[in-house]
Amino acid sequence: MIRILFFGALRERLQQDSMNLPLTTSCSVEDLQHKLCAHSPAFAESFTSANLLCAVNQKLTKKDQMIQSGDEVAFFPPVTGG
Amino acid sequence: MTKEQSSAITVKVQTEDFSQDLIYKQLASTPYCGAIVTFVGLVRDHPELELKALELEHYPGMTERCLFSIAEQAIQRFSLKAVQIVHRVGYLTPEQQIVVVGVAAGHRSEAFAGAEFFMDYLKNQVPIWKKQHDKSGTLWVEAKTSDQQQYDRWSKC
Numbered sequence: 001m002i003r004i005l006f007f008g009a010l011r012e013r014l015q016q017d018s019m020n021l022p023l024t025t026s027c028s029v030e031d032l033q034h035k036l037c038a039h040s041p042a043f044a045e046s047f048t049s050a051n052l053l054c055a056v057n058q059k060l061t062k063k064d065q066m067i068q069s070g071d072e073v074a075f076f077p078p079v080t081g082g
Numbered sequence: 083m084t085k086e087q088s089s090a091i092t093v094k095v096q097t098e099d100f101s102q103d104l105i106y107k108q109l110a111s112t113p114y115c116g117a118i119v120t121f122v123g124l125v126r127d128h129p130e131l132e133l134k135a136l137e138l139e140h141y142p143g144m145t146e147r148c149l150f151s152i153a154e155q156a157i158q159r160f161s162l163k164a165v166q167i168v169h170r171v172g173y174l175t176p177e178q179q180i181v182v183v184g185v186a187a188g189h190r191s192e193a194f195a196g197a198e199f200f201m202d203y204l205k206n207q208v209p210i211w212k213k214q215h216d217k218s219g220t221l222w223v224e225a226k227t228s229d230q231q232q233y234d235r236w237s238k239c
Contacts, residue, residue, distance in 0.1 A: 007141055
């Protein structure tokens with residue numbers, strides 16, 4: 001099982017801030033994005049965007065980063081703090 | 083709200099306002115410090131916008147970790163003696179304070195560079211998002227190319 005979090009405009013578009021997903025074998029961030037696309041049309045539209053950032057266990061990562069069961073994965077738009 | 087601390091670094095993410103003066107006074111007591119730079123970012127209105135507020139959302143936990151990591155990098159790179167940062171989240175109206183970063187160093191050039199480095203990294207790396215509330219409704223603020231360029235130049239020098 002992995003915990004997936006969504007923030008900002010993405011959270012609003014998906015109308016949810018988190019979800020749990022069973023994960024039997026490890027996969028890459030990119031693989032996970034493909035899986036999420038199948039969830040709903042709103043997910044498909046959001047997760048095909050190249051402009052999303054991803055953090056695994058609270059560290060910014062690239063799309064080839066591998067995800068294991070128990071990880072916390074977050075997707076969000078480019079940041080605008082400060 | 084939340085706080086991460088080492089002897090030289092203080093990180094706070096909170097809804098409450100902060101005192102730049104208090105941060106200055108704490109930094110001024112840093113041993114062997116000869117220069118302090120503090121930067122404060124405010125909610126800025128624009129004549130055409132009639133901004134009502136900025137709503138700041140963050141990723142709890144990762145935000146504090148990122149701010150702490152940037153402070154560590156700034157200390158390493160510019161030989162800073164101390165860094166203090168407070169970032170507010172929640173609903174903030176025009177002219178309210180959003181963020182303060184204060185750095186203490188031996189000399190002014192390190193202090194100026196350290197504070198600028200910190201803010202450029204913060205704007206590109208720290209998981210915080212702004213939603214604008216104005217006369218025409220609400221809108222998520224888009225990341226700026228100029229902020230990316232400011233960030234990129236640190237890897238070239």
